[in-house]
Every structure is written in C-alpha cells, then in structure tokens.
Amino acid sequence: MVGMNVAQAAESLPLAAPSDHQTGVDLIARGKYLAIAADCAACHTNPESKDLFAGGYAIHSPMGIIYSTNITPSTKFGIGNYSEAQFSKAVRDGIRADGDHLYPAMPYPSYAGLTDADINALYAYFMHGVKPVDVKPQQTALSFPFNLRFSMAGWNLLFLHNRPFKPEDDQDATWNRGKYLVDTVAHCSECHTPRNALMALQGGKALYSGTLLGSWHAPNLTSDPVSGLGSWSDKDLAQYLQTGHVNGKAQAAGPMAEAVTNSLQYLHDDDIKAIITYLRTLPAVRDPSQTHHAASFGTDTNQASDHVNNTDTAVRGTQPIAKFFAADASGQTIYDAACSSCHQPDGKGTQDGFYPSLSHNTTLGGDSPNNLVSAILFGVQRTVGDKSVLMPAFGPYSDVQALSDKQVATLSNYLFKQYGNPELSVTEEEVTAIRQGGPTPLIAKIAEPASIAGGVVVVVLLILLAVWRVRRKRR
Template sequence: MRISSLVVSIVSALGTIGSSAQAQTLTDAALVERGHAVATAADCMACHTVPRTGKPFAGGYAIVSPLGTIYSTNITPSKTSGIGGYSEAEFSRAVRQGIRKDGAHLYPAMPYDSYAGITDEDMHALYAYFMHGVEPVDEVSKEQTALPFPFNLRFSMAFWNVLYAGTTPFTPVAGVSAEINRGAYLVNVLGHCTSCHTPRNALMGAIQSEALAGGFVGPWYAPNITSDPVSGIGGWTPDELVAYLRTGHAKGKNQAAGGMAEAVQNSLQYLPESDLAAIAAYLKSTDPIRDKTEERAAYEFGSPHSDEDSIRGTYPPTAHDSLASGKELYSGYCASCHQPNGAGSDDQAYPSLFHNTATGSIRPANLVAVILYGIDREVDGKEVLMPGFGKQSYVTPLTDRQIADLSNYVLQNFGNSQANVTPDDVAMARTGGPKPILATVQPFILPTLVGIAIVIILIAAGWFIGKRRRRLAPVAAR
C-alpha cells in the first residue's frame, strides 16, 4: 500500500509539474505574441529591415535625414551582431531613452522621444518578442552611420534629450473614453506619428504647440492630421480614415506614399480594426490647427480635364523630343494610368488626380516627390506601383524643368492652381528636401570653432609674452 501510494503521488506530482510547464509555455507564447503586436504597432520592421533584400530586423536601412544618412542597426537577438546581450533593463533604456548598452547615445531617427511613453507591460512583452520571437542574424550591416562634425558627437544628444525627449510611460487621460485613450497611445507613443507630422524647430525638436500640424520629412510633406476641417482631417469620416490606414488609399481624399506607404505596408494594415478605429477617433478629437494660407480642404480641388484632342496629330509618329510642354509630358507619361482626364483607373489603384490632397495642397512637395521617387506599397498581397522619374528611373529620367512643367500642368488642371513648382523646387527635392538651420550652418561650424581657438591662442600668447617682457624689463634696465 505504501509503495502503491508513493507511485500514485509521484505520478500525480509529475502530472502537476507537466501541467505547470505547459501553462508556463503557453504564457510565454502569449507574451511573445503580445510583443509581436507591440512591435508591429511601433513599426520596427520599416526602419530595421532593408526592403526586399534584407533579413527581418537585421538593420542596414538608410534613413536619410537633413543632417546626414543614418543606418539602422541589427536588433535581432544575435549575441555577436544584435541585441542578444541586452538585459531587459538595457533594452528598455535603449528604446525609451536612446542609450545603447555601451552607454553611447542613439540619434532620434530612432523615435525614443515617443517610445518613452511605452507602458511597462508592453516593454516587457516587446523584450520577450525580440529575444524569443525573432530569428537571430549574425551579420553586421556594411553601412555604418557617419554623420559630419559636430553631429557625429553622440554625447551631444544628452543635452537634446533634456530639452525634447519624453521621460514617463503613457498615462490614460481621466474623463476620456477608453477608445480615445487607446488611440492617443497608438498615435503619440507606439505609432510615433509626431515624428513626421509635427514641425520642428532650429534644433530639430518637435514643436509641441503645433503637434500633428504637419512638417517636412525630407522631400515629402507629412500633412496636418489634426481635426481641423480645412487643413487637417476634420472633413474625413472615421470610415475614410480607417480605410486609409488599412490600405493606404481613401477615395477622393489621399493615397500613401513615401514613409507613410512604409507605415501602411509594415504596420498599419496588420493592426486590428479596433485599433484603427481608435486612431481615427483620437485624431478626430484633437485640437484643430488651421494653416492660414489654406481656405479650402486640399481634397476639394480639381475636376476632369483633357487636352488630348489638342495634342493628337501635332507631331509625326517618328518625331523626337516631342514632349516639350506640360500637357505633352502628361499625355506621354501619365495619361495611360491616370487617364487623359485625370480620373484614374476604375478601381482607383491609379488614383484620380482631382479631389486628391497631393494635387490640391498649397504645398506641392508631395506631387514633386511622387514624380521623382514613385510609389511602392504592398497591402493584402497586392502591390501598388508607380515608377519614379528621378535619376534612378527605369522608365525615363526627367529633368528639373520637365518635372516642374508637368507638376504645374497637373496643378493648373486637376488641383490647386495657386500652387506653383519651379525647377529649383525639384532640385531641392532631389537633394533631400528643405534644409534646416543646423544643416545649413554645419559646413561653417568647424572653421568657426578653429578660428575661435586660434584667436584664443593668440590672445593667450600675447598675454604670456607681455607678462614675460614686463618681468624681464627691470633686469634689462639694471
């Protein structure tokens, strides 16, 4: 009886241990899956993976900033090349404060100023995902960040962080619905929308009083997404916002390109419908910010128009260089997809050029950028592609003058006729967009510092020589 009882007890204990182990495994799997959802909402894939050719999270993606190109790092759990040696505290410090394991500062191209708001629970899950849900890649990117002086002094970011970086996890606002609080967390923390959609000051810090009011991101302009009905998304319905976030397209409103196309492709299309609805609800609840230069919503501009009848037969079929004017360039390069009258394709995969924020905005930067760089996004396994006509074009590279003429034809006939594009505007877009003050003065910083140092040395030398002469003067007199 005693032996039998002992066997039963052992079997029972083993069963209990097995059940506990299984429960722990399920718990760990759920934690990793939650971390995967957090990483998706935070859009980690877009910046830490080279499109098409790169391994997930292996780094090497070029982030072109006004201060120089920053290359993302390997954040797989590789012990030799990634973050496999990071403790959870070190991981949290890097994500929330922008400080690596070795103590060096990250640049805010990694949006730690927004990620500072990640909750402790989500940070724990995120760490579990990157340590146990990501395949390690034991490769270091061939491309390494090398910004010019003085931006290469990473320790200077400590001062920038004091001024502009967040410090505390997100706290829900009392008296606001759970949906809007969730939207605020997704927009301002995980989605780091302010990184692109908020204008920046002379030190490249986000101007919080104009949060989400729009700003340049290289050659692209991230538009105003406050609730203002003219300058922002106040005239969009919640369903239109959700459709845009999920697919990158909202009929009669806008289509995603540039960095927004990457956000849709790598992040937003995978969020649950409830999260997309929460983002829409939050954006609709924000304080409206009006751009005084705008009197009508950008998507209200334009109507169908065609100049095909006036073009046909102008040149013989064998003529060269026959695409000289804006309307001829449009006919030759745009009309086959966007239709001669600008209405786009029936399914709007090639969108209408009227009732389109890219052509109706008083700032035609996105129209120029999309002609230069094209559109390439994949949603639900379907690719939306428009070739670019910049120097890298596999169709036909266009000159600055041609792109300006083409843009102005589109603006005059399908969009905001008050907007205008010059060849200089196109040249600026080719070189990365408007330069902030820091980038403008950068070439003069080192010579200025050297000049100041030389002046200080000369003053010190003069003082020392003068003092020595005064000390020796009585001796010489004797």
Template sequence: MAKHWKALLAAGSLALAVSQAHAEDQQLIKRGEYLAIAGDCGACHTEAGKAPFSGGHAIASPLGTIFSTNITPSKTAGIGQYSEQQFADALRKGVRGDGSQLYPAMPYTAYAKLTDEDVAALYAYFMQGVQPVDIQPEKTALPFPFNLRFSMAAWNLLFMDSKPFQPDEKQSEEWNRGAYLVQGLTHCSTCHTPRNFLMAEQQDKNLQGASLGTWFAPDITAAALQGKPHWTREMLAQYLATGHASNGATAGGPMLEAIDKSFSRMTAEDRQAIATYLLPQDSATAEPAQANRWTLVRGDDTPQAVLSEGAQIYRNNCASCHNLTGEGLNGLPALQNHPVLNKPNADNVAMAVLQGVWPEKGQGMIGFAGQLNDHQIAALTNYVMQDIGHSKVQISEERVKSLRAGGDASPLMLVSRIGMAAAGFIVVLGLFWLGFRRKNKR
C-alpha cells in the same frame, strides 16, 4: 501504490504548470510581435533582402547618414546581452546598453510613452521570437561635433518629454487607446510634426505637417482633416488599412511604406482607435468621390501647339492612367479632388512623378526621374496643381532639383562646419603651442 499515484499526479500537475507557463510565454512573444509591427521596428532595423532586424538600414539625416543597429538577440552583434531594463532604457530614454546616447533617428522620444507591459512583451519577442544574426552592420560616423554622443544628453534635457502616457479620464477608452498609439508606438509625430533647427519636434505644432526633406507629411490635426477634401473616421481607418480612402486619397512615399509594413497589419480596432483620437468629433459623411471606373479617355483634338508645356507632358505621360482631365481611368486613381493637390506645397506631386508610387498590393505608378528633367517636372507639376487641382501653389525648377537630390541640407550642417572650423582652430593653436614649447626648450 498510493505513493505511486501521488508521484504521478505531482508530475502531471508539474507538466501542466510548465505547459501553462510555456503558453503564457508564447502569448507574450506573440503580443510583442504585434507591437513590433505597430511600432514598425522593421522599417528601420530590417534592410530589404537581409535577415529581419539585423540593422544596417541607412537613414539620411541632415547631419549625415545614420545606420540602424542589429537588434536581433545575437550576443556579439545584436542586443543579446541586454537586460530588460537596458532594453527599456534604449526604447524610452535613448540610452544604449553601454550607457551611451542614441541619436533620435531612433524614435525613442515617441516610444517614451510605452507602458512597462508593452516593453516587457517587446523584450520577450526580441529575445525569444527573433533569430539571432551575428553580423555587425556598418557603423554611424557623423561629423564633429555630432559624433559626440554625450551631446545628445543635453538635447534630451532640452527637448525630451519623458513623462509616461497619461490617459484622459474624460475621454472614451477607444480615444485613449488611439492617443496611446499615436503619441507612442506608431510615432505619427516623427513625420507629421515640424522640427526646430535642432531637429526636435515643435510640441506646439503637434501633427501640423512637416517636410521630410523630400516628401511632405501633411497636417493631420482635426482642424485640417475637417477641411477640404474632408476626412471621416471611416476614411482614416480605410486609408491606414489600404492606402486608399473614399475621399480620393491614395498614399505614396514613406506613408505608403508605413501602411504596407505596419498600419495595414494592425487590428481594425487599433486603426479605428487612431481615427477616433485624430477626429474626436466625427465629421459628417461627405458625398463619396465620384466613381471613375470604366470611363474612357475623352477624345480631344486640341492641337499640341496650343497646349502649354506642362499640358503636353501630362498628355504624353500621365493621361493614359489618370485620364485627360485627371478624372481617373479604369479604376486608376483620379487626380481631380485628390487630397494631394490641396496641400501648402506641391512636393508630393513632384515626388510621385520622380519616384513613382509602389504599393505592395494593386496597381502602381512608375517614376519618371529618368525620362523628365527638372524643368519638365516643374512645368508638369504646376499644370497638375493649377489646371487639375485649381490650386495656386506652384513649384520651382530649383525645388524639383533639390527633391531629386534628396532634399536640402539642414542649417545644422552649418553648426557642424563651425564645429569643424573651431576644432581646426584649436588644433592649429595646439600646434603653435607645441612649436613654441620646442623652441623654448632648445
């Protein structure tokens, strides 16, 4: 009888241990899922309308299109064969399971800061929390010499800072959490830090603003955020949560996408930590942007002929939502004092006009690429910058044309062309040599 009880007890505690281990696994997977959201893995590895993380998302790079890979646990098409070590190396060193180098379109230079614990949680999630998908996405084929993946090893040697994250003992825990997130997982620098001609981030210009070819990711260093219009920690946290801030900012383009998919789904504590890191000294609360709700389009009988071309286009296309003088209308955003008008270039105004602004929640703005030509968009943008934003910054018709086409080609393409020319030259030399040998043999 006693034996029987003991066996039951043992079985019971075993079941308890098993369910405890199971609960721990589940917790690790949940944690990994959160980290995958914060790291916005889906931005590049999930194609709209396709299975999560099955890859195939086309990323335009100055060198040509790079396709993201399938990172579901499929053993044939994904990373199902990856050991935790191989997964860690892909994330932190940019080395794939087969030992070849990844292109830095995968932000491993930022993920290099991830702790072992976070990598383990991400691994648990991708192996156990994601559905395997056995479909191989389109393969990346860059032109010579960039198709030689081993050349990335040299690039890493030159530009990669693989030091793990170093907390700063003098700063608060919250600041350090923010530093860890900004430098690593949320990879703010991949957009906000300018790059050198080899596409590496310029460390001495960290977060000082960069063009993504089309949209411009502005300077978000404390010095810039404390300028005009000014940001407090509270506004930054608001902006990361909703895409709107009480200083009048609204987010568009890739920032809006990152907010919708990633930052808005992070915890309020993590967003607060990011704000604390970006603004180590909180700015004083500024006077709130004036409330623009429920104002009406002001009557205006200026004859059309007196107005500049830009003003006319503005009246006909924009005033119904942003009001005649840009002070906003019925809860739609004001352009007066909007931070986007206070930038070193007018690219984002022109981009908003071309593509529109499409938040997941709330009112959006249609794009005008179909209705307005480059000349009209330049005239309109210059009117908005000058007459509504009181800015001296102007945009040219050529720039609008380039933005419409997806941005300028990088000087690196020249390297490719030189590379092609060199390769062609070598092939021609080789053919001569072959011909020469044949002749001699005869």
C-alpha cells in the same frame, strides 16, 4: 516584412499589465504585434539584405547617414546580451547598453511613452520570437560635431519628455488607446509634427499640424475641416490607414506607403477605430493660406477633353519619353506622353479608381507641392495583403522614363492649374532640391561644411540651452 499573423497576436493592443496566467507564447505574440504597430522593422531591416531586424539600413539625415543597428538576439552583433533594463533604456531613453547616446533617428522620444508592460512584451519577442542574425551592420560615422554623441544628453534634457503613457481619467478607453497608439507606438508625430531648429518635435499648437519630411510633405492631421482631417469620414480614414487608397481623396506614397505596407494594415479594426477616435480630438490648426480642403479642388466634368493623346500606345514606355516632346514642351504635352496612359487623357483616372483621378486628390490640392513632385520623381509603391500598386518613378536620369527637373516643374505647374490648387507652384530649383532629399534644416546648415566654427556653435548652443532649461526647471 514580418508578415504578421494577426490571429496569432493579442486581441487588441494592451494597455493593461500582463495578467498572471498570460503564457510566454501570448507575451511573445503581443510583443510581435507591438513591434509591427511600432514598425521597428521599417528601420532595422535593410531592404537589400532582407534579414529581419539585422540593421544596416541607411537613414539619410540632414546630419549625414545614420545606420540602424542589429536588434536580433545575436550575442555577437545584436542585442542578445541586453537585459530587459538595458533594452528599456535604449528604446525609451535613447541610451544603449554601453552608455552611449543614440541619435533620435531612433524614435525614442516617441517610444518614451511605452508602458512597462509593453516593454516587457517587446523584450520577450525580440529575445525569443526573432531569429538571431550574426551580421555586423555598417557603422554610423557622422562628421563633427554630430559625432559627439554626448551632445545628445543636452538635447535629451531639452526635448525628451520621458514618461510612460498614463490614461487620462476624463477620456474613455478607446480614446486613451488611440492616443497611446498615435503618440507613442505608431509614432505618427515623428513624421506629421514640425521640428524646431534643433530637430526636435514641436509641441503645443504645432502638434500634428503637418510638415516637410525630406522630399515629402506629411499633411496636417488635426481636426480642422480645411487644413486637416475634419472633413474626412471615419470610413475614409479607416480605409486610408488600412489600404492607403481612398477614391476621390488620397493615396499613400513615400514614407506613408511604407507605414501602411509594413505596419498599419496589420492593426486590428479596434485599434484603427481608436486611432480615429483620438485624431478627431486633435485641436484644429488652420493654415491661413488655405481656404478649401485639399481634396475639394478639380472638376467633375471632362474639362480636358481637348487633350490629344497623340503618342502611340505601343511605343509609350518603351522608348525615352523625352523623345515625344521638345526640351521646352508644355505641361500638357508631357502629361499626354508620360501620364495619360494610366491617369487617362482627362486626368480622371480609371473607373475603378485603380489609376486615381488627379482631381479631388490631396496631393494636388494641399498647401505643398512636394507630394506631387515626389510622386513623379520617386513613383508610388505599396503592398497591402497580396495586392501591390506601382506607379513608375520618373526621376532617375538613366531610366527610359526620366524627366528633367525643368520638365517636372512644368508638368507639376500645369497639373496644379488643371486639376489641383491653382495657387500652388514649384520652380525648377525646388524640384532639384526635392530630388536631392528636401531642404536642409538650420542645425545642419550651421555646421556646414563640417567646419570647426560651425560645429562649436552647435555644441555650445546645445549646452547653453541645456543649462538654461535646468535653471528654469529649478525655479
């Protein structure tokens, strides 16, 4: 993406108002740094066309496909005619220039916390630092009832806690900057906080307690030593956020790999430190089913030395791996054929950790089987600096490396027992659901199949909730 020149940007993320002597160039550089920290490009750049911020990226929501819009300063197809006030309204309130409501696929509920000064910098960057691209992106056309954008007004009334961030007096500047970055700019909550039946982020105790995210699982980020990040050192956390890889602990795949690749690796050390300072103070949330931290599972001895690495290295990867074993092959047979060339026959990975160990890996030891299954189905891709890591995807049926849902389940269950949390397991049906993008939330289920009755229920529900909320506020 943006290929941000860090030296060009401001020293650190600004919380203060721009000073009088701040030049236009400074302001644009600050806006650019913010746009990177907020990862605007993740959604507004279509990876296929690669036109920066020209939109058209398909976001598969449970309600249907939502296409991001062109936010280059193109006056025809982008936001070139937006005033700063209109820009602010779109980014913080979810209302675009023509008055229609945006879907919260645009994370305005998090960006609502952006300060006026930072909106000003972002606006300067998008108007003067971004190349206009005259391309009309694909338009969003959700089916009833989700095509009724005005129903978002009810949703906003309920869930949009719309106020720019204000530093808390009893905390220091580092903590406050961390809170601002985590809650607002880098919108960590959008992925790491569970949603309610109406798809809004939950508050209170649920905050940052971890949740399913389509096919993936975004882990608990609270300070709990067992379920959260309490047992991670500052060094490990910084390394994870800046590179996505910590030996003997975790690697970032899926949406987290995207966040590292596009955004987090470019944050200044001070800002990473601020993020960690704030994360340390998130109230601990423990999943009662967990008794050991996710990275504590697995042995350090060569427990699986009886593995027969019986496939010829020369042919591995060049022919359908299914050839190497019968349809009902055991997990170990599949592992030996499909995984051991990189993760080694004993599952310990390589000495340098480039191919990670499957023991002491949060992917296999946590409270959800999703990230192991998703890593197998969709692979791992991440680029940090000029270094890329790539684990091939074993999901696509057409690929030489395709594994069936049954084989993925068998393999995963074997790996949980061998290297991870032996309590974890996954069924073939669950693998099928993960392959298709994860379980559907209630709101989409009610309206499915786009039946009039279901639609009416959802809209009436939203309106009732809105009325109830307004009443409660008045009291």
